[in-house]
Amino acid sequence: MQKHWDVMRSDDAGESWQEISGNLPTDFGFPIAIHAHQPDTLYVVPITSDSHHFVMDGKLRVYRSRTGGNEWQALTAGLPQQHCYVNVLRDAMAVDSLDDCGIYFGTSGGQVYVSADAGDGWTSIVRDLPAVLSVEVQTLA
Numbered sequence: 001m002q003k004h005w006d007v008m009r010s011d012d013a014g015e016s017w018q019e020i021s022g023n024l025p026t027d028f029g030f031p032i033a034i035h036a037h038q039p040d041t042l043y044v045v046p047i048t049s050d051s052h053h054f055v056m057d058g059k060l061r062v063y064r065s066r067t068g069g070n071e072w073q074a075l076t077a078g079l080p081q082q083h084c085y086v087n088v089l090r091d092a093m094a095v096d097s098l099d100d101c102g103i104y105f106g107t108s109g110g111q112v113y114v115s116a117d118a119g120d121g122w123t124s125i126v127r128d129l130p131a132v133l134s135v136e137v138q139t140l141a
Contacts, residue, residue, distance in 0.1 A: 002032035002044055002090075009069050020069020025056055031093035035118060036101045040068040043095075043103055043119060045088040053108075054085040062105070064119045078122035079113065086111070091134040098139055106132025 001008045001017070006027055008017040021027035026046045035041035042065045048056050055061065060079040063072040086107035093105040103119055106112045110129035113122045 002029055004028055004030075004050065007032065007042075007044055007069065020065070022065070022070030022072055024063055024072050029088075030090040031088050031105065033093045033095050033103060036095050036097045037099070038066070038101075041066050041118065042069060043093065044072075045093065045105065047087055053087045055087070058083050058085055060084045060086065060107070062103070062115075062119055062122070075115075075119045075122070077120060078115075078124075084109075089133055092132050094135045094137040096137045096139045102137070104135050104137055106135045108132070 006019050007021045009020045010017050024046050026048065028049050029044055029046040031045050033043040044063050046063060047053055059081045061074045061076050064075055065072045086109040088105050088107055096102040100116060101118050103115045104112065108131040110127065110131060111124050112126040112132060112135065114125050115122045
């Protein structure tokens, strides 16, 4: 669960929660996604703070944990790393159910990005939209 100032995990269907913010640069943000086939692989997009709703240092980074939290890796390949002051809202990140598990997110700047390799590389698939409030994914067999 991403709840503004914490990234949390429950292993007992929500009866109890533990913080897993670990080495994230900030624990403030909105979206969280879970890999479709690897439940310990998580994705978040931290932002600066509750008063600065944009990514830190003008660098768009998705953070991935393959250990269920606490250990996070910044994913930047294909994402803007300067002068990028956007936000990713709570409903603007989604995953698909394909074997390689695609990750999708939209920004307040009107871009939609996709990773077809679980976050290792990103491609912009849409630009110049209004602020993206929600991203949904459907896969067809």
